[in-house]
Structures are given as structure tokens and as C-alpha cells.
Amino acid sequence: MGPRGRAQAGEEARRAAxxxxxxxxxxxxxxxxxxxIFPETALAVAAExxxxxxxxxxxxxxxxxxxxxxRRKQAAWTPRDQTGDPAFHVDWGSNRSWxxxxxxxxxxxxxxxxxxxxxxxxxxxxxxxxxxSGIAEGFVELLSCKSDRLELVPEGPHAWGDAKIAIPPGxxxxxxxFSMGRREAERARVLADKRMWPLHLEYRTLKEGECELxxxxxxxxxxxxxxxxxxxxxxxxxxSLTHSSIGNYAxxxxxxxxxxxxxxxxxxxxxxxxAWASRHVEAWRTAHGDGSLRIERxxxxxxxxxxxxxxxxxxxxxxxxxxxxxxxxVAGSTYLFGTFGYPPRSMDARDQLVVQLVxxxxxxxxxxxxxIARLEAICDEAIRxxxxxxxLLELHxxxxxxxxxxxxxxxxxxxxxxxxxxxxxxxxxxxxxxIWMSTSHAARLDRARLPDHITMTELxxxxxxxxxxxxxxxxxxxxxxxxxxxxxxxxxxxxxxxERASEPQS
Numbered sequence: 001m002g003p004r005g006r007a008q009a010g011e012e013a014r015r016a017a018x019x020x021x022x023x024x025x026x027x028x029x030x031x032x033x034x035x036x037i038f039p040e041t042a043l044a045v046a047a048e049x050x051x052x053x054x055x056x057x058x059x060x061x062x063x064x065x066x067x068x069x070x071r072r073k074q075a076a077w078t079p080r081d082q083t084g085d086p087a088f089h090v091d092w093g094s095n096r097s098w099x100x101x102x103x104x105x106x107x108x109x110x111x112x113x114x115x116x117x118x119x120x121x122x123x124x125x126x127x128x129x130x131x132x133s134g135i136a137e138g139f140v141e142l143l144s145c146k147s148d149r150l151e152l153v154p155e156g157p158h159a160w161g162d163a164k165i166a167i168p169p170g171x172x173x174x175x176x177x178f179s180m181g182r183r184e185a186e187r188a189r190v191l192a193d194k195r196m197w198p199l200h201l202e203y204r205t206l207k208e209g210e211c212e213l214x215x216x217x218x219x220x221x222x223x224x225x226x227x228x229x230x231x232x233x234x235x236x237x238x239x240s241l242t243h244s245s246i247g248n249y250a251x252x253x254x255x256x257x258x259x260x261x262x263x264x265x266x267x268x269x270x271x272x273x274x275a276w277a278s279r280h281v282e283a284w285r286t287a288h289g290d291g292s293l294r295i296e297r298x299x300x301x302x303x304x305x306x307x308x309x310x311x312x313x314x315x316x317x318x319x320x321x322x323x324x325x326x327x328x329x330v331a332g333s334t335y336l337f338g339t340f341g342y343p344p345r346s347m348d349a350r351d352q353l354v355v356q357l358v359x360x361x362x363x364x365x366x367x368x369x370x371x372i373a374r375l376e377a378i379c380d381e382a383i384r385x386x387x388x389x390x391x392l393l394e395l396h397x398x399x400x401x402x403x404x405x406x407x408x409x410x411x412x413x414x415x416x417x418x419x420x421x422x423x424x425x426x427x428x429x430x431x432x433x434x435i436w437m438s439t440s441h442a443a444r445l446d447r448a449r450l451p452d453h454i455t456m457t458e459l460x461x462x463x464x465x466x467x468x469x470x471x472x473x474x475x476x477x478x479x480x481x482x483x484x485x486x487x488x489x490x491x492x493x494x495x496x497x498x499e500r501a502s503e504p505q506s
Contacts, residue, residue, distance in 0.1 A: 110202070295320050
């Protein structure tokens, strides 16, 4: 039943409850509507209680047309030009990825946007000169400065100019296009556009460090400057299996240590996996003061509760569990148990959704020593007891979700196979300093190929592979080669999908 159908059925039940005077029933029904992703039920109840037409609320009955005449309260904007010497506003486009600084990576050719806008009187000719510690101290090497609206020619080291351009005056009062009508706003935008010049800079980063780029704009003897705070940082490790669409900023996020998380891919049904995972969820959320509990089934919130002191009980989780092909998640601020949020676009009779447990903690300043030790013990138990296919512990800038960061940089957004258990029978969750693999995975590993700096710990028939924290992540590359087809990647996903498609379905 779709959202509209559920709303209609719910509305009939609530009308009956209202007629019979069951206030508690109505309150429970309204609270149930409020937690839904699409609260049509709550809207229907609200309309009924406030004496509105439910058909009008849902747009099923047209309202009577009414003509309303509006009078302009604000006078039309009239452009008034500045007088005096030319002056400019200099706006550097910045990603602000390093605090308030613009982040770039060492050894790259970077493209930078710079906008110059007239805010003073009229003039003729314009010169742009770039300076600052970024150039003077050798952090960057300027390559070019171009503009579609200016005929720029070199005028010396790091300087370009257009001697013929007529500089229109700036506005005394800038237009507020959001408060204008469509035609008036369009006219104002055209006039404002004639008073600005976008510039496109290209430079090569040479060494790491914090510096400044300064743009000095001159016209008719007047000078205006604007600066960009810049940080050049080391180029992040790009694993050999990284998808071509992934840029350095996504890779750099993998080197932060703000969040620590463990992804444990569990065997069996939801009920079986929950029987193993529930005590770990309870202990983890208690240790981190996580008072949230949200249960979602088939994209619909079926339970939501938060307690400031303590945490809602987990004993109702099993009563909401669906079959093996329906998405189901139990989540708080620091944990996630269940399937991926959405099922694959197509599933055949042999498939069932995979179940995973994600435990996470956030601390911008600490190294998560205690959390890492606790997560290592949980992952060890999962593999030793045979409860899991694999596990991965990772530290990252962003809060974890269904996929691991390795899967997000190597699969290029194609997470369809990750949602079914069959993929995880033959693949681990990715590469990082701590990896766990089950007995079946370990049997496919050529241990002689493991690099010397990787420590191998036996866990029953499974393994934990670990690289010391002080070593650079780029040293994981030999481990990628040693694990071969066990590692998620776009080519491996295509190979696996083609092989699976050729197998007869039972």
C-alpha cells in the first residue's frame, strides 16, 4: 500500500475513533503519523480536527478561484551610478576546505576563479597583478590568467592588462533581485553583469605550506586588492583501484581521524544476526551515552524514541523484522544494524539482503585509542565465532553510512551488489590498517604474498590483517595486490556480475 493509501485507511480509523470519543486512540494515531517519512496521515488528522476538508488538503478538490489584487509597497529599483575614482570588489572563489582557507594539493595544476566587480566611479583600462607569499616564497607558480570579457595581454611578471576596456561605474545601491518581480530582476541582473569581469587563473603548486595570494586591481591610477588564504598540503594516497571519478578531496577525507567505525558484515537472517549483535549494540550505546533508537522497515519509520538519561530498550526490535528481501534498519547516533537502506533494483530467488553492524564514535581531537581497542575485540569475536563474513575498521572525516569509504572510492557509486549476501561471501569490505576475513576468505589468500609489515593474527579459521598506525597508508598497496579478487573494485564488480548472470537460477 502506498503513502496515499495508508493515509486514507488511517483517516477512516481516526474518524471512527473521534466519533466514539477515544482521545487516547487519536493521540496515538497522530503520533504514529508524525514519525512517518511522508506524514500524509498526520495531515489528514490535522485537517479533520481543525475543521478543514481532507480533500482540499490533498488537492483532490479544487478550491474556489479568488482574484487578489496586490499593490506594490516597495518603489521600483532605479540604478544610480557611483562617482569619483574607480574602485573594485575582488572575490576569490574558495572551497574553504581547510578552516577558512582554500585547500589545494602539492604537485597539481589548479584552476582558480576570481571575480572583479566595479563599485566605484567610471574609468578606462584595467590591470591585474598577482602577488603575495604564495608567489614570493615559491609555494605556487602562476601559469596563466584568462577572461572571456577582457583582452588581457602580459604587462610584466605576474601582471596582465586590458588598456581599452571601459570601466562602467558601480551602483550606489546594489539591487535586491529577490524582492523584485521577474522582469525587473532580470533587468537588474543584466545591468549588474556588465559591471563584473570573471577571471580564470591557472597555477601549479610546488611545495607544502600556508600562504596568501593577492590580486591587485588598478585602473586610472586607483588600486584595489583582495587576498586568498591558501594552504598547500601533501597529495593523498590514491589506491590503484580508485574509480576514475574520485578526486583528491574525497581521498584526503580518508586521512582524517575524526570518526572511527567498524563495519561488520554478518551471516544469516536478521533475527540470527540480531541475536549476536544486540549485546554489542547495547554495550556500545551505553558507553557513548547514545539515547536514540529508530527502527525503519520498508522505508517507513515504525518506531522512534529518544531518552536523555539512558536509552530506549531494544527488546521490541524483533517484532518489527520483515522477510529476507525487505530493507530493515535499527539505528542510533553511534550504531546501525540491518540491511542497506534500499534494496537492489532487481533481486532473484536466490538472493537475500545482507545484514551488517556498524559501530562508530566521533572525536575531533583524540586518536580513539579506547574505541579502537573495543572495536578490535568485537571484530575478533565476530570472525572467531563465525558470525561474520568480514569486518573493516576505518578512521575517516565523515560519519559512516551503509558503505565503507573504500567501497565508495572504488565502485564509483554502484552499490547494488553490496546489498546482497552473495557478494560478501567472496569479497571483504575494503582495505585499511585493520581488516578481518572469514575462513572462506582466508582460504583464498596467498599468504606468501603478504608484505612483511602486515601482521597476521589467526582467529579460529579466520584472520585479522593489520598494518602499524605509524606507517603511511600508501604502504597498503602491496596488500591490495596480495588480496587480489577479494578486494572490492569496479573491474571486479563487473567480472563478478557477469559471472553471476551466466549462472542458472535455482
